[in-house]
Amino acid sequence: MAGDPGAPIGTTALAAHGLSKRFGRKVALDAVDLAVPAGSVTALVGPNGAGKTTLIRVCMAFERPNSGGVEVDGVDPWKHRSEALRRVGYVPQTPAVYRGLSVEDHLSMARSLHSGFDASYARRRLEQLGIPLDQRADTLSGGQAAQLGLAVALGTRAKVLLLDEPLANLDPLARREFIQVLLDAVRSEGSTALLSSHIVTDVEDACDRLVILGGGKIRLDCPLEEARQTHRLTEADSPPPGATAVGSFLGKGGQKVMTLWRLATVANGEGAAHGAGGTGDAGPSPEAASLEDVVLGYLAAGRGAGLQLN
Amino acid sequence: MLARIRLTFKQHRFETMAVTIVCVALTATALVEAYRLNSLNVPLACLQTYQGGYMTVIGGPSQGPVTAAQAQCNELANSFFDMRRSLDMNLVQLLLLLVPLLAGIVVGAPLVAREIEQGTAPLSWALAGSRRRWLLGKVLAGVLLLASLMLAVGLAANVLEGALNPGLNPYASFSNYLGRGVMDVFWALAAFAGTFALGTILGRTMPAVVLALVVCFFARAAWDSGMTHFVLRPFAVQQVQQDQLQQQGYVVYGPGGPSTADLYVYYKSFIDGKEVTDAEVNAWYNLNMVCVPISTPTSSDSTSPAGTGSPGASSSPGGMPTPDESGVDSGVPCQNPTIDPSHMPQQVTYVIPGGWYWQTVALESGLLLLGSLFCGAIAFVWVDRRRPY
Numbered sequence: 001m002a003g004d005p006g007a008p009i010g011t012t013a014l015a016a017h018g019l020s021k022r023f024g025r026k027v028a029l030d031a032v033d034l035a036v037p038a039g040s041v042t043a044l045v046g047p048n049g050a051g052k053t054t055l056i057r058v059c060m061a062f063e064r065p066n067s068g069g070v071e072v073d074g075v076d077p078w079k080h081r082s083e084a085l086r087r088v089g090y091v092p093q094t095p096a097v098y099r100g101l102s103v104e105d106h107l108s109m110a111r112s113l114h115s116g117f118d119a120s121y122a123r124r125r126l127e128q129l130g131i132p133l134d135q136r137a138d139t140l141s142g143g144q145a146a147q148l149g150l151a152v153a154l155g156t157r158a159k160v161l162l163l164d165e166p167l168a169n170l171d172p173l174a175r176r177e178f179i180q181v182l183l184d185a186v187r188s189e190g191s192t193a194l195l196s197s198h199i200v201t202d203v204e205d206a207c208d209r210l211v212i213l214g215g216g217k218i219r220l221d222c223p224l225e226e227a228r229q230t231h232r233l234t235e236a237d238s239p240p241p242g243a244t245a246v247g248s249f250l251g252k253g254g255q256k257v258m259t260l261w262r263l264a265t266v267a268n269g270e271g272a273a274h275g276a277g278g279t280g281d282a283g284p285s286p287e288a289a290s291l292e293d294v295v296l297g298y299l300a301a302g303r304g305a306g307l308q309l310n
Numbered sequence: 311m312l313a314r315i316r317l318t319f320k321q322h323r324f325e326t327m328a329v330t331i332v333c334v335a336l337t338a339t340a341l342v343e344a345y346r347l348n349s350l351n352v353p354l355a356c357l358q359t360y361q362g363g364y365m366t367v368i369g370g371p372s373q374g375p376v377t378a379a380q381a382q383c384n385e386l387a388n389s390f391f392d393m394r395r396s397l398d399m400n401l402v403q404l405l406l407l408l409v410p411l412l413a414g415i416v417v418g419a420p421l422v423a424r425e426i427e428q429g430t431a432p433l434s435w436a437l438a439g440s441r442r443r444w445l446l447g448k449v450l451a452g453v454l455l456l457a458s459l460m461l462a463v464g465l466a467a468n469v470l471e472g473a474l475n476p477g478l479n480p481y482a483s484f485s486n487y488l489g490r491g492v493m494d495v496f497w498a499l500a501a502f503a504g505t506f507a508l509g510t511i512l513g514r515t516m517p518a519v520v521l522a523l524v525v526c527f528f529a530r531a532a533w534d535s536g537m538t539h540f541v542l543r544p545f546a547v548q549q550v551q552q553d554q555l556q557q558q559g560y561v562v563y564g565p566g567g568p569s570t571a572d573l574y575v576y577y578k579s580f581i582d583g584k585e586v587t588d589a590e591v592n593a594w595y596n597l598n599m600v601c602v603p604i605s606t607p608t609s610s611d612s613t614s615p616a617g618t619g620s621p622g623a624s625s626s627p628g629g630m631p632t633p634d635e636s637g638v639d640s641g642v643p644c645q646n647p648t649i650d651p652s653h654m655p656q657q658v659t660y661v662i663p664g665g666w667y668w669q670t671v672a673l674e675s676g677l678l679l680l681g682s683l684f685c686g687a688i689a690f691v692w693v694d695r696r697r698p699y
Binding site for chain 1: 440
């Protein structure tokens with residue numbers, strides 16, 4: 001499923017066009033089209049090996065695409081790396097800190113490497129979180145190290161923030177703090193964030209857009225609210241009127257097979273949650289799908305593990 | 311850039327500290343050992359006339375009865391040579407040879423490889439618009455560290471060389487010239503450049519260290535031969551041609567060259583003006599220098615066109631290789647035939663005189679620097695293309 005090809009020029013912070021990347025025989029990204037609107041916080045969700053990290057690495061010019069390309073704020077990072085990287089703040093998958101260097105040293109290093117780095121801005125954010133600047137970075141907790149990585153990325157004052165599963169190793173409290181700092185920064189700076197994760201609940205409250213990546217392909221790309229409103233869940237294979245099956249997967253507890261349906265039109269209000277289109281005559285009423293259900297449905301479809309439904 | 315250099319030192323503080331400590335300790339030890347040798351105050355004449363044979367090329371061992379003065383001289387010389395042969399002196403000399411290479415490897419290997427291993431490369435490369443500038447900051451730190459430390463080590467090695475060889479000017483002598491002076495700096499830089507290039511390509515520190523050790527070992531072992539065959543010969547030929555012009559003939563030097571300060575390069579043999587191989591020289595001796603029995607002339611006369619010779623004729627004039635004297639039947643008194651010396655094989659030893667020390671060092675340092683720049687260029691190209699993990 002393509003992204004938002006109709007987005008007018010100038011409002012897309014990050015775009016991919018027919019982007020493919022292979023590692024030997026393994027296809028990591030398969031003709032991906034994506035458009036991340038400027039000012040959005042987009043969740044890039046998918047299982048391990050879906051291609052999330054590869055997509056971000058291509059955006060960082062760490063990987064060269066086999067075909068197609070990406071544009072970060074209108075700049076192709078592979079052709080104009082330094083120009084593209086000036087526009088990007090990057091938080092790697094695992095908090096990478098220099099052993100033996102203090103927090104302040106990290107900011108000094110960032111300033112020496114990035115001409116536009118705002119060390120005082122980054123320092124303020126770290127002080128707000130109570131992270132001592134003179135502490136050695138390798139003695140920071142996982143959450144603090146992640147915050148340091150985020151502070152360095154935010155200090156670049158970049159228009160686009162790419163965060164590669166920064167929450168994966170954090171405890172729930174640290175995750176919440178991280179998300180909060182990110183959202184504050186994005187809102188105050190008007191920047192765009194692409195936050196990858198394989199844990200849906202991490203990003204549910206933070207993001208306003210959802211991109212589901214599975215098997216190297218974009219399975220869904222839409223605003224978060226739209227994803228909730230256009231999908232329904234049923235236990236049986238009786239579809240809501242006008243709906244098309246997305247995929248089936250085992251429900252909570254592993255007892256029932258649930259099917260995710262995509263509605264033709266956006267369902268409105270409470271009624272929609274209990275019976276899309278007002279129907280209730282064919283089997284059990286469809287339930288409103290949670291974000292996790294939506295993701296599971298698309299991933300099941302991507303893997304071909306779902307029940308075959310018409 | 312200064313901040314980058316400072317942070318590079320801090321980031322690699324273990325290597326920085328280790329190399330600094332080793333180099334400072336080695337410099338101090340070399341100077342102390344030189345001081346110990348110098349403080350013996352052995353007159354050069356004692357060493358030249360020492361019965362043990364030191365500098366026999368220069369002075370030759372003294373002959374005749376040992377006087378009191380000579381005995382005192384010998385005692386001093388004995389102390390000198392005991393100290394020169396001591397374990398600590400040998401260890402220092404060995405370390406002076408190895409430390410430039412090892413320091414270069416230790417500093418160079420983790421420069422890029424550790425960033426990749428520890429996952430910090432993506433962080434830095436995302437911040438740095440140009441990876442080459444990022445690498446330049448790190449390389450400059452390594453070059454500054456190694457150049458300053460190795461200069462100190464090299465100068466101390468020069469002082470020690472002077473103390474080990476009294477009467478020899480280390481700046482006008484090729485004695486151990488590859489392991490002292492500015493050569494130490496360039497050996498260290500070459501090892502550094504090669505190793506950080508390997509680290510950049512491999513992305514792993516330990517494999518880069520191991521591979522660099524192997525490469526450095528072979529490079530160092532092959533250096534002498536390579537230099538001799540491809541670089542230094544023109545120097546030596548030029549010098550010999552000068553000498554030939556001055557002396558109007560062949561230059562026949564003793565073993566090791568005309569003096570201990572000179573650098574032996576290679577030699578050529580001639581018979582009646584024609585260049586010949588060692589095998590041809592041996593054949594000539596076998597044919598012409600067969601020992602002729604004194605009392606009973608034998609058929610070997612017929613194989614010796616020069617006829618019978620006079621007693622005392624040298625069998626290896628001018629430091630020639632000892633000919634195969636298989637014709638000598640031990641137990642039978644015999645004498646070599648007399649041959650006109652102008653028709654005997656002549657050997658021209660090609661050497662570079664000690665006075666050409668600086669030119670030669672500049673040439674070899676330049677080649678090492680070229681090698682370093684080549685390795686560095688590979689690393690700079692590679693770092694721009696490689697993945698940061």
